[in-house]
Amino acid sequence: MKVSQIAGFLGSGKTTALMKIAEGLVNKGCRIAIVVNDVGEISIDSKFVEANGLEAREIAGGCICCQIAGSFAETLVKLHEVFDPQIVIVEPSGVAIPWGLKRAAEYSEAKAEMVIEHAPVITLVDATRIDMLLKAVRRLVETQIREADVCFVNKVDAATPEAVAKTEEFIASINPRAEIAHLSSVTGEGLDLVYEVIVDRISPRYDDAVEEELLRKQYSRRE
Amino acid sequence: MNHIERAMASLGDEEVDRLTSYPIACGVNRKLLNGGKGVTYAEWCRDPKLFAESFVAGHKYFDFDFAIGLMDLSVLAGDLGANVRMDDENTPFVDKHIIHSPEDYEKLEVPDIKKGRSNVIIEGTRIFSEKLAGEVITAGFLEGPLLALTQTAGAERVFMDMFTDPSVVHKGLEVMVEFDRQMVEAFGETGCNGLVWDYLWANYSCLGDSEYNEFEGQSKYAGMLNKLTSDCGMAFCIHNCSDLPHLDTQVNDFKPVIYSMAYYPLIPDSPSAGEVIDQGYADNCLMAGNIDPQMFIRATPEKISKVTDDLCQEVKTALCKRGLKSRYCISSGCEVPPDIATKLENIKAVVDVTKEKGKVEC
Numbered sequence: 001m002k003v004s005q006i007a008g009f010l011g012s013g014k015t016t017a018l019m020k021i022a023e024g025l026v027n028k029g030c031r032i033a034i035v036v037n038d039v040g041e042i043s044i045d046s047k048f049v050e051a052n053g054l055e056a057r058e059i060a061g062g063c064i065c066c067q068i069a070g071s072f073a074e075t076l077v078k079l080h081e082v083f084d085p086q087i088v089i090v091e092p093s094g095v096a097i098p099w100g101l102k103r104a105a106e107y108s109e110a111k112a113e114m115v116i117e118h119a120p121v122i123t124l125v126d127a128t129r130i131d132m133l134l135k136a137v138r139r140l141v142e143t144q145i146r147e148a149d150v151c152f153v154n155k156v157d158a159a160t161p162e163a164v165a166k167t168e169e170f171i172a173s174i175n176p177r178a179e180i181a182h183l184s185s186v187t188g189e190g191l192d193l194v195y196e197v198i199v200d201r202i203s204p205r206y207d208d209a210v211e212e213e214l215l216r217k218q219y220s221r222r223e
Numbered sequence: 224m225n226h227i228e229r230a231m232a233s234l235g236d237e238e239v240d241r242l243t244s245y246p247i248a249c250g251v252n253r254k255l256l257n258g259g260k261g262v263t264y265a266e267w268c269r270d271p272k273l274f275a276e277s278f279v280a281g282h283k284y285f286d287f288d289f290a291i292g293l294m295d296l297s298v299l300a301g302d303l304g305a306n307v308r309m310d311d312e313n314t315p316f317v318d319k320h321i322i323h324s325p326e327d328y329e330k331l332e333v334p335d336i337k338k339g340r341s342n343v344i345i346e347g348t349r350i351f352s353e354k355l356a357g358e359v360i361t362a363g364f365l366e367g368p369l370l371a372l373t374q375t376a377g378a379e380r381v382f383m384d385m386f387t388d389p390s391v392v393h394k395g396l397e398v399m400v401e402f403d404r405q406m407v408e409a410f411g412e413t414g415c416n417g418l419v420w421d422y423l424w425a426n427y428s429c430l431g432d433s434e435y436n437e438f439e440g441q442s443k444y445a446g447m448l449n450k451l452t453s454d455c456g457m458a459f460c461i462h463n464c465s466d467l468p469h470l471d472t473q474v475n476d477f478k479p480v481i482y483s484m485a486y487y488p489l490i491p492d493s494p495s496a497g498e499v500i501d502q503g504y505a506d507n508c509l510m511a512g513n514i515d516p517q518m519f520i521r522a523t524p525e526k527i528s529k530v531t532d533d534l535c536q537e538v539k540t541a542l543c544k545r546g547l548k549s550r551y552c553i554s555s556g557c558e559v560p561p562d563i564a565t566k567l568e569n570i571k572a573v574v575d576v577t578k579e580k581g582k583v584e585c
Contacts (some may be wrong), residue, residue, distance in 0.1 A: 070312070070313035106521070136387065
């Protein structure tokens with residue numbers, strides 16, 4: 001089962017984008033489940049879920065990965081047992097740290113016969129509020145960008161070209177290795193790339209990444 | 224040495240027979256009750272007797288050097304009116320906050336701490352502190368004001384309101400501080416030896432020094448609560464499992480006697496046990512950490528034994544290099560998951576390996 005995270009701070013357009021993405025992937029024949037943050041921006045309409053053949057679950061706005069790890073893992077196990085999705089799209093809280101959610105997802109392997117793989121972590125950055133976000137919650141936004149594999153400058157349909165450019169520049173300064181692209185849930189710009197990122201690409205597992213990093217540190221100490 | 228002799232010697236950085244050990248096993252101890260059949264998390268965290276019995280059972284089974292009465296991080300928020308989702312086998316958590324507008328902060332009121340889970344944790348701490356008196360160092364566990372407020376209001380909302388409307392956040396924090404003040408005084412009457420504060424948001428991934436100082440730090444709310452803890456006769460301790468903790472503020476300025484922390488190898492600048500000791504944080508404080516909690520579910524006993532052995536070697540090397548004797552406790556970086564899948568043998572392995580490999584010989 002593949003887990004795809006779509007991160008971003010409150011108001012970044014995560015839930016709207018998530019619904020668009022889920023709908024698009026279902027139309028391409030993927031079996032999709034969504035796990036949303038129930039204290040997030042908007043509720044997922046149950047009619048939307050029924051109409052699109054999705055399976056939805058909610059996790060609390062718990063931002064503290066140690067605390068919600070167990071319930072999140074159990075959510076994945078239940079989804080696996082009753083729906084067996086190919087891809088689970090997760091909308092974490094805006095203060096969750098993406099690798100923490102990767103770790104929590106891998107917990108589920110201890111509870112059921114399943115293997116977790118991860119799609120690249122996507123972070124949405126709201127170009128229409130970039131100045132305000134950088135003043136108010138800069139560190140949280142930086143953390144989510146730093147942890148991302150692909151950053152989408154979101155709401156490009158409503159943002160000025162200057163704001164879009166400033167957002168891109170900020171992302172590149174924080175995470176030079178992240179791929180940067182544009183997204184608009186209104187016009188559909190960028191959605192094809194999102195589909196490709198989620199379906200065709202893989203991001204390292206937490207377990208493997210930790211082992212690799214610990215080994216690297218162990219050898220660098222010896223040197 | 225017995226547990227109390229070892230713990231007291233480590234607090235004073237005196238020679239010990241081996242390093243102290245305390246994987247933060249709390250909710251998972253409920254699996255030892257009911258003749259080994261266990262009780263549900265929901266039963267455990269609503270009944271002070273079950274809560275207390277589990278710590279006594281955990282101490283007997285695992286042979287820990289400390290007993291710390293952590294329940295979960297939604298105790299205060301739940302009693303303030305937030306809805307807490309209570310699964311049978313997982314940590315309870317808030318799933319409906321009660322702050323939806325700036326005006327809602329002003330509606331917060333300190334609940335009666337003789338009711339609700341505030342009362343369960345205080346009474347439970349009283350019972351296990353009495354039962355374990357003379358055997359092990361005991362401590363209560365309390366959510367700091369900023370953590371309690373974010374659990375009640377939602378962290379994203381509070382962080383945004385810190386910028387857009389800081390005065391309402393301070394109003395909310397004043398209520399949390401008063402709630403915490405009453406809780407500290409009540410814990411002070413239980414007979415526990417210490418009180419562990421969870422000041423989670425002292426985390427550079429979320430807040431810088433100035434914001435942390437404004438909304439919780441030494442000159443504000445935490446300073447008063449830390450002093451009150453000592454004034455009530457309890458050793459002042461901190462647990463912070465964040466990825467980038469404010470060590471200078473929380474260790475050097477707050478001056479706890481014990482500081483428990485995590486380690487995140489994938490986060491640049493997350494300090495390892497050796498680095499923490501090298502940088503002087505164990506000079507005057509018993510530092511504790513930092514085995515990845517997921518290992519208690521997913522690792523084999525052999526694997527977690529190897530990790531514990533490696534941690535003991537790292538700590539002993541760093542202590543000797545720093546001229547210290549014993550000021551590090553082999554622990555988990557955060558609570559051992561209270562999950563049904565957690566392997567009790569892995570908890571025991573951490574304690575047993577520390578007994579075998581934890582002697583410091585410089």
